[in-house]
Amino acid sequence: MEVWSGCLSNFVLPSRNTEMKLDKQRSRHTTEREFGGTLGATCIPVLLPLTVLYLLSVCRSPGASLLQWPPPLPPTSQLWDPVAPMLLLGWLALQSFLYMLPVGKVAEGMVLRDGSRLKYPINGFHSFCISAILLGLTLWLGMPLGYLFELLFPLAVCSMGMSFLLSLYLYLRSFWAPYQALSLGGNTGNPLYDFFMGRELNPRIGRFDLKYFCELRPGLMGWVVINLAMLMKEVELRGSPSFAMLLVNVFQLLYVMDALWNEEAVLTTMDIVHDGFGFMLVFGDMAWVPFTYSLQAIFLVIHPQSLSAIGGIAIIALNGMGYYIFRRSNSQKNQFRRDPTHPSVAGLETIATATGKRLLVSGWWGLVRHPNYLGDLLMATAWSLPCGVSHLLPYFYIIYFTVLLIHREARDEKQCRRKYGLAWDTYCRRVPYRIIPYIY
C-alpha cells in the first residue's frame, strides 16, 4: 500500500481530498498483523501480568530460580493495600503537574499523515530534578522509602489494573478520533488486536499527550524510585548498601537520566512515530518497566552478593563501553536526521534514497545496522553481573531484551524496506550485520 501510494505521488499530484480518501482507505484496510496476530494479542495481555507476578514472587523467594515451579502467590492480603493506589495516583498527579509546567523548550514531532506536526514539552529532565528534590525532602522528613519493598505486589497489581483501564479508555475514545489520527498498524477492525496494538497514534487530552507522557515519565522514573527503595531496604536490613546494589542503582539511574536529558530524541522512535497507543505500550510503560526492570535491585535485597573491586571495575568498564556506543550512535543518527550538514556528521558517507532522506553507511551506522541496540545490550549485561552468576533470575532482563530487540529490529527493517526500497537493500549489502559485528 505504502509503495503504491508512494509511486502514485511520483506521477500525479493528487489533490488533498484524493490523498485523504486514499489514506482513509488505507487506514480502514490494515491487514498486516504483528506480535502473533489475534492469538498473540489475546494471550499476551493475560500472560504479561502473570509474568510480572511470577517474577516478583520468584525474586523474593529464597531459591530465586527461574526454572522452579511458580511459588504460591502471596495471600490476597499481601496483594492489596489501600496505600498502593494512593501512592500511584499521587505519583501520576505529580508527574502530570510537572509535565504541564511551562519550563523547558517546546519541540515539534515528526510530520503526521495530514501534514501537521504536534508540539511536545521538553521538560522531562526538569521534572526528574524536581521529583528528586521532593523525594529527598520526604526522606529527610523521615519517610520510610524501604517500605516499598513490602508494597511491591500491591503497587504492581494497581499499576496493571490501571494499565487495563487506560488501554480500555484509549480503545473506546479512538472511535471518536478522525481517521487521520489512527495508526496504520492498530486499525484492523479486530477489537482484541486493535486494543493490544492501539488504534490512535497520538491520543491527547487538550495539549496533554498521553503516549509521550507515559513513555518517559511515571514508569521510567518510578523504576529508579523502586531501585532506591530497595537500596534503603538493604540499609535497613544490613546497615549499609552493598557495592553490587550501588552499581545497579547508579547504572540504571544514568540510563534513565540519559533518556530524560535526550528527551527530544524519543520523538523519532518507532513507538512515537509508528505505533498506536494501546495495551502493549501502556502496560510496557506503566507496569512492565517499573516492576521488571528493577528485578536486579529487588533480587539483591534478599540475595546479597559480594563483589570484588576488580570485578566491580570490569563491570563499570563494560557499562561505560555500552553507554558510549549507545549514546554516540543514537546522537549521531539524531544529529544527522536533524541537520545533515552539521560538521560532526557532514563528513560521513551516505547513500541517497528515493524519499530524499539519506542513509548513513559509515560511522556507527556503518559498523552494524543497529549499533544503539548493541550498546544497550552491553549495558544490560553490566546491570546483571553485579548479581553474581549463581541465579538466572537477574539475567531475565537480558533474555527478554534480546528477544525484544531482535523482534524490534525485524519490525524496523520491514518498515525501512517499505520506505526506502532498493536503497535499503543497498544499505543491507554495505552493512550486512544487524546488531553484533560478524555475528548477527
Ligand SMILES: NC(=O)C1=CN([C@@H]2O[C@H](COP(=O)(O)OP(=O)(O)OC[C@H]3O[C@@H](n4cnc5c(N)ncnc54)[C@H](OP(=O)(O)O)[C@@H]3O)[C@@H](O)[C@H]2O)C=CC1
Ligand atoms: N530499554 C528498553 O527497554 C528499550 C530501549 N530501546 C532503545 O531505544 C533506542 C531507539 O530504538 P528504536 O526506536 O527501536 O530504533 P532506532 O533508534 O535504531 O531507529 C531506527 C530508525 O533509524 C533510521 N535509520 C536506520 N538506519 C539508518 C541509517 N543508516 N542512517 C540514518 N538513519 C537510519 C530509520 O528511520 P528514518 O530513516 O525514518 O529516520 C529507522 O527506522 C535504541 O537505543 C534502543 O536500544 C528500544 C526499545 C526498548
Ligand SMILES: CC(C)CCC[C@@H](C)[C@H]1CC=C2C3=C(CC[C@@]21C)[C@@]1(C)CC[C@H](O)C(C)(C)[C@@H]1CC3
Ligand atoms: C510489555 C511488552 C513485552 C514490551 C513493552 C516494550 C516497552 C517496555 C518498551 C518499548 C520501547 C521502549 C523504550 C524505552 C523503555 C521501554 C519501552 C517502553 C525507553 C524509553 C528506555 C530509555 C531509552 O533511552 C529510550 C531510547 C528513550 C527508550 C525508548 C524505547
